[in-house]
Amino acid sequence: MKLARVVATVTSTINVPVFDGRKLLLCDLLDPEGADAGGYLIAVDTVGAGPGETVLLMDEGNSARQILDARDAPVRTLVVGIVDDVELAPAAGDLPPPAAAAAESPPRRARSPRRRAVR
């Protein structure tokens, strides 16, 4: 699955029947840090996402058709989740040396220095 940000809705009246009554969202792909990764996808919305939100895209045809319950539909990409937060493990360089870490004995659920809200 891919992280993406919804940037627009795509409307169309003339389309293949499977898209009738479904919302299409134009989504920019993101890297794990939340920065633009280049590239975009138009995805069928299944969760009620809107412009500006960070979402989870599923880009696989068979799963998409299963979720939409449409066996022969020309669909591959779905918005399957709205992302609240992405937490990355600290990179090797960010970790304190073992001795310092033991002396400080930080709380177990210490906030990662690289923690960052995506929205």
Add this chain to the structure above:
Amino acid sequence: MQLARVIGTVVASTKSPGLEGVPLLIVQPLDRRQHPEGSPVVAADAVQMAGPGELVYMVAAREASLALAEPFVPVDHAIVGIVDAVATDGERTPGKESGPRGEREPHERPAARGKRAR
């Protein structure tokens, strides 16, 4: 799915079985700002209503042939919708390059679509 602009038509009288009656269009894939990106490709028109100048969205790979009446045909790009607008918050980009949508009734659908023969 990806945005693309129809830039021409292709006429082929000899085609692989199953592709008879399927319109073929030359489309230029677009990036998200609707600028050309990459080389033009030939796409099957699954809505049977797209024409030059129109902004469309298309599917690639295996899903392309699923858009057609005969779902097991050698097609790698298919147009599955004609874009009316791409709307961000508060701003709308109309699909057609210039002027309003012409002579065609937007709700009219080709009779050939609708029921599949399976």
